[in-house]
Amino acid sequence: MTTSKRKAGFRTPLCDRLGIDIPVFSFSHSLEVTAAVSRAGGYGVFGATHDEPQQLLEHARALKEMCEGRPFGLDLLLPTLAVEKNDRAAAEEAVPQQHKDFVQALREKHKVPAATQGHLFSKHVRSQELFDAQAEAVIASGANMFAMAVGTPAELVARAKAAGQVTLSLIGSPRHVQRSLAAGVDLLVAQGYDAGAHTGTIGTMSLVPQVVAMAGDVPVIAAGGIATGSQFAAALALGAQGAWTGTIWLGSKEHALDPILTDQILRAGSEDTVISRSWSGKTLRMVRSGWSEEWSAPGAPTPLKMPYQQVLVGELNAAVHEHRIESLMWTAAGQSVAYVREVRSVEEIMDGLIEETEQTLGRLAALRRSS
């Protein structure tokens, strides 16, 4: 394992346990961001839930190369669903006509051509069959960490651990702690309401110490609203041993987001994010956009539950982003989007975060009385 150039002025026990220099975990759908964070001494985690199993294996192979011997993780969404089979035709039949009509009207109103490129959710159904295949691929991938969001199947945790992977469960409520601990995970991410993408209702400040108190010896990583060093230090104060970050990387050079979306990110304040079920069917925080506005307008149908909402909108969403239909393009982001005001490299972002955290810890030390 190579050593990073950077040595942070602080450490938590988690650093030694995972063989990293900086207890910063990045969640990203960008291979480049993931690898750059790992190379910089943090822990890059790639969101692989949009990958077909074969693609997932290829991405892992690429990451292994790009990370230059440093650890990286893969993250999957593994909700408990009523849908067993990856049967696209059956799922499409279950979508109400009213919803299909609304999507067709959206397509016409915004002049969205058909997608020419395939995408997981324009072809598959989030189903147990798909999850099983994706999970097999993660375990076979050689990734150092298997991060599980929404669900934490005990059998999968055991197999991942047997394959030498660190297992991690993302949770948004104290209600989920016991189940994750019982499944045997190595680490918990306590993700607060402030966070981007799938999110619960408990603010990060209110949530983290509750999870820490219940987790016992299992280390907790805080997520939701961590974009500055003062927030990283706050997460450590709350008892977390690391910070799980997503939004902060959306403005990185390496992410190379579409300029239309980069512009949305750089202009958005915390109140410009909204929680919507319009993409996955579950509550997901995104930057307010034509997409979220159309789905919350009077007369819009209530989004369907997972997995049917993605069966409904998967192809349209792929087409919107392929053809760069600005009036419907959107991206997930957390309330810390307000802190992303310029495009910087992953290394610059990491350096800034660490330097601010060091300064904050120094400032806090100065508040203590010498007596």
Place this chain on the structure above:
Amino acid sequence: MTTSKRKAGFRTPLCDRLGIDIPVFSFSHSLEVTAAVSRAGGYGVFGATHDEPQQLLEHARALKEMCEGRPFGLDLLLPTLAVEKNDRAAAEEAVPQQHKDFVQALREKHKVPAATQGHLFSKHVRSQELFDAQAEAVIASGANMFAMAVGTPAELVARAKAAGQVTLSLIGSPRHVQRSLAAGVDLLVAQGYDAGAHTGTIGTMSLVPQVVAMAGDVPVIAAGGIATGSQFAAALALGAQGAWTGTIWLGSKEHALDPILTDQILRAGSEDTVISRSWSGKTLRMVRSGWSEEWSAPGAPTPLKMPYQQVLVGELNAAVHEHRIESLMWTAAGQSVAYVREVRSVEEIMDGLIEETEQTLGRLAALRRSS
């Protein structure tokens, strides 16, 4: 000024500026809690927005006595409203019949007798006329601090300062910082979504550093989700110079809440709080109860805007709590209600909070590398 027994193992510049030992500000509708916090070395702030002007002056006189020379504050809700006159009859006429029918049905369903005791919102209207009279009383009261929630009229800030009062503005969004600074307030409270009572949408973790960055030399106090020392230390990490606390005192002996409400508080987790416009007409976080359930049930009317919702429900609410109608009794509380698990004295709560904060600051110091 007497000196408290307690010396916290940390201090912020705000302590010297305000003549307090511990930068903990309590918000409470209880005189006993307010005075006990001030006597313990913190800064007790009494929520006077439910007081008629004469009553407010009497409460301030009592507090002055009870605080034994230590400073205390009074807090008023001062929203900008369309309603000029404190004209109860006109306001009642503006309430739709559908809403009156719903309240009458609630009254019958839950067998609520008429209130025998008066209450501000069963007699008055939140109106400019009422606010002016309340504000005059605060300025004349001899309270050391005038805390203004929702609105911050510049003219009032100037008069309060001329009367020797510390002025403070509670805000929930970066949008409100500039207006409060322009009004000339001495202190800002950045109150996050996690908080009880009137609350915005930005999580405490995400909000506080934004306000600190905009506030310049004006000290910021953090509110929302602060009930433990780890959370207090986190607030300090976020750049706040103090913690504004409300929920933590609901379980105090001194508050002497109705046992039915104490029971609600001791059993509620963070997810048992809901945001509802059913009391004031503005978004307010409360413990889920029969009251909040009735107002969010299918068929319930959308709550009216301030001040009309309180015109509508003021008398019913007073009657519910006077006659202890358990199925409709409710109390405001924040997501940190999950940390209130037993009834303790204000002094015990304060001691615990300070001790945990000291421990957390010690723990953070140990994370720093000596190199």
